[in-house]
Amino acid sequence: MPELELVERAKTFGARVALTSGGQDHSYDSLLSASAGIAASLLDGSTDLGEERVAYLIGASFEYTAVQWGIWRAGGIAVPLSLSSADPELEHVITDAQVDRIIVLEHSLEKLRPLCDRLSKPLLNYDQLSSEESLPLPDLDGERRAMILYTSGTTSKPKGVVSTHANIQAQITTLVEAWGWQSDDSIPLFLPLHHVHGIVNVMSCGLWSGARVDCVGPFDATEVLERVADRQYTVFMAVPTIYVKLIRILEDADEKDLARFTDGFAQMRLMVSGSAALPASVHEQWTGLTSQKLLERYGMTEIGMGLSNPLHGERRPGAVGQPLPGVVIRLVSESGEVIEAEGEPGEIQVRGPCVFSEYWDKPDVTRDSFVDGWFRTGDMSVLEDGYYRIMGRLSVDIIKSGGYKLSALEIEATLLTHPAIRECAVVGLPDHTWGEVVAVAVVAAEGEQVELPDLKEWAASRMSAYKIPKTLLLLEDLPKNAMGKVTKPVIRDLF
Ligand code: MCA
Numbered sequence: 001m002p003e004l005e006l007v008e009r010a011k012t013f014g015a016r017v018a019l020t021s022g023g024q025d026h027s028y029d030s031l032l033s034a035s036a037g038i039a040a041s042l043l044d045g046s047t048d049l050g051e052e053r054v055a056y057l058i059g060a061s062f063e064y065t066a067v068q069w070g071i072w073r074a075g076g077i078a079v080p081l082s083l084s085s086a087d088p089e090l091e092h093v094i095t096d097a098q099v100d101r102i103i104v105l106e107h108s109l110e111k112l113r114p115l116c117d118r119l120s121k122p123l124l125n126y127d128q129l130s131s132e133e134s135l136p137l138p139d140l141d142g143e144r145r146a147m148i149l150y151t152s153g154t155t156s157k158p159k160g161v162v163s164t165h166a167n168i169q170a171q172i173t174t175l176v177e178a179w180g181w182q183s184d185d186s187i188p189l190f191l192p193l194h195h196v197h198g199i200v201n202v203m204s205c206g207l208w209s210g211a212r213v214d215c216v217g218p219f220d221a222t223e224v225l226e227r228v229a230d231r232q233y234t235v236f237m238a239v240p241t242i243y244v245k246l247i248r249i250l251e252d253a254d255e256k257d258l259a260r261f262t263d264g265f266a267q268m269r270l271m272v273s274g275s276a277a278l279p280a281s282v283h284e285q286w287t288g289l290t291s292q293k294l295l296e297r298y299g300m301t302e303i304g305m306g307l308s309n310p311l312h313g314e315r316r317p318g319a320v321g322q323p324l325p326g327v328v329i330r331l332v333s334e335s336g337e338v339i340e341a342e343g344e345p346g347e348i349q350v351r352g353p354c355v356f357s358e359y360w361d362k363p364d365v366t367r368d369s370f371v372d373g374w375f376r377t378g379d380m381s382v383l384e385d386g387y388y389r390i391m392g393r394l395s396v397d398i399i400k401s402g403g404y405k406l407s408a409l410e411i412e413a414t415l416l417t418h419p420a421i422r423e424c425a426v427v428g429l430p431d432h433t434w435g436e437v438v439a440v441a442v443v444a445a446e447g448e449q450v451e452l453p454d455l456k457e458w459a460a461s462r463m464s465a466y467k468i469p470k471t472l473l474l475l476e477d478l479p480k481n482a483m484g485k486v487t488k489p490v491i492r493d494l495f
Pocket residue numbers: 190191192195196197198218219239241242274275276298299300301304401402403404405434436437438465466470
């Protein structure tokens with residue numbers, strides 16, 4: 001039986017460049033042989049990992065992809081960890097997913113060793129993993145579970161979204177078809193690789209197509225702009241925050257640099273924005289500077305991409321277009337009625353082969369997230385002149401900052417462990433660069449004081465930097481509404 005289609009296709013691309021990483025080009029052949037070596041080493045004589053969860057903490061690189069493919073080819077479930085996570089966040093993922101082994105590069109061994117020792121989890125060094133031995137690899141059907149990505153929600157701790165190989169393949173193929181991916185495409189990868197945007201839209205679509213994926217590392221505007229000016233890319237994908245940051249640099253650039261950078265953008269065949277709302281003003285500013293019309297699309301960890309403006313045709317600022325091939329979308333009113341008419345807002349519900357299989361080890365939450373086989377996204381939308389427009393989330397407890405989805409409840413639960421905090425409420429405040437920024441209103445414990453710089457320092461070892469409150473409001477007693485409740489909209493108004 002052939003291997004995964006992603007792998008079978010790579011065999012046909014042979015000596016073409018798959019990934020540029022650490023200043024070196026790596027061919028599809030070398031990706032295949034490195035991942036086969038890792039698979040053999042993980043299997044260690046057994047025939048199939050049988051959905052063992054293998055985690056890895058590796059930045060965007062050839063090694064990242066070789067490990068991901070190695071786990072898949074050996075029959076395991078890949079659990080990518082976030083480079084920006086603090087130890088308690090890593091611990092949650094490792095224990096919740098019941099991870100058996102963790103792979104890192106040599107330079108991260110010391111960072112993870114104390115945690116892995118405490119959790120009694122084997123920590124593997126990438127350099128010692130590859131095996132020269134070529135073992136037969138297991139047959140994998142599409143229903144085999146392939147990946148767990150952690151996503152924040154309306155529960156206090158992030159949940160593991162489980163996707164099968166068939167789900168991932170559907171998420172890839174819909175985009176390859178809709179956005180016209182080709183083997184002569186080349187794309188920069190600077191997004192984090194523990195989320196769908198970086199993993200599926202950029203890396204996996206590129207590799208499925210025989211294209212070149214350039215692993216830039218964490219986003220560095222100057223580095224990216226130089227490579228753009230060098231005309232290295234045909235496709236570009238980023239979150240709105242990145243476009244806002246690039247606009248600021250382009251506006252400050254001298255005439256010569258501005259021309260180099262904008263010419264580099266202008267010659268690309270496709271530029272995409274997603275993961276958070278792209279303000280129409282940013283869309284228009286970008287077109288004014290580069291003559292590129294950004295293609296905005298809408299997606300979610302649980303479904304991959306659902307809605308997209310067209311590759312050919314009107315790309316409407318402020319709208320996310322229409323369902324992608326194979327994705328079925330409906331809007332449902334608060335009272336549960338399916339909305340047929342344009343202009344009436346409702347919750348987006350999704351069906352199709354791209355929809356995830358379950359939340360890891362959470363059958364009740366999984367059940368509650370579907371109605372009659374439709375996945376409930378929690379996003380509100382409206383259809384206007386044939387295009388969907390996203391109106392926001394149903395829950396005020398979900399914050400989108402820099403493209404990251406954050407749970408206000410998770411941040412509050414951590415802040416409440418601070419000895420000087422008696423009560424707190426976390427809200428997202430609108431922000432031009434970040435979309436939203438995290439703010440917290442705090443009631444101090446008796447006789448205690450809470451200062452923002454101290455709170456930030458305290459939080460740094462407990463949560464990712466983008467979750468740390470950037471603004472603090474101290475309240476003797478949070479104002480309550482007529483029902484005696486503290487409401488987040490009221491708190492937002494107080495900032
Ligand atoms: C960082 N800073 C922030 C935030 N993040 N301040 C406010 N709000 C934030 N969210 C501060 C830091 O504390 C630091 O401050 C300074 O900004 C620089 O931090 P750094 O981490 O270096 O920031 P950056 O490199 O400029 O990061 C911006 C970024 C990053 C590149 C936009 O946030 C990013 O990669 N976002 C993409 C996330 C993503 O891929 N999401 C996809 C998930 P100081 O200088 O004072 O220390 S959504 C998804 O996958 C679905 C399926 C979809 O639809 O795509």
